[in-house]
Amino acid sequence: MKKPTKPKAFNIYFDTFQHVEMLTMEQRGELFTALYEYAVNERITEFNNGMVKMAFSFFKAQIKRDFEKYYEKCEINRANASSRKRSLTVGSVRSQEEKEEEKKEEKEIEKEIEEEIEEEIEEEIEKEIEEEMEEEMEEEIEEYLSSLSDLDYQFDSLDFMDEEGWEEKLNC
DSSP: OOOOOOOSOOOOOGGGHHHHTTSOHHHHHHHHHHHHHHHHHOOOOOOSOHHHHHHHHHHHHHHHHHHHHHHHHHHHHHHHHHHHHHHHHHHHHOOHHHHHHHHHHHHHHHHHHHHHHHHHHHHHHHHHHHHHHHHHHHHHHHHHHHHSOHHHHHHHHHTTSOHHHHHHHHTO
């Protein structure tokens, strides 16, 4: 992987402040200068003070991670740009046959969608008709039953009984 140009900046995160505030102003200046030297020239400064050296190690590790993320992002962007460039080149060279084939496929898909919609509409209409017919039949049955006298209704109901049931009802 070819390294792109270096980042133009490096980050200093708030969570490292706890390490920096333990240093004197002179040590902070030494640390800040060493961070620039590392980020710009990749040189590691020799420290006389262990606290500055330890603080530098925290920053150095973060700068290294940030730069690696930057390089990975650059590589991804480069690959995406290259892919777009190839697709534009390939897309402009497509033959008339390929374009016609693509249009044909699109029309087939549209036709399939229209057919599915028509089927759904037909099913919905059939369902509504069935429901209306059931309601009408129930209303007609209720109307018929209510029009019968109580005696007629008893005898109509008795049609479904066996012979013994008939005798009991008639003897009432």
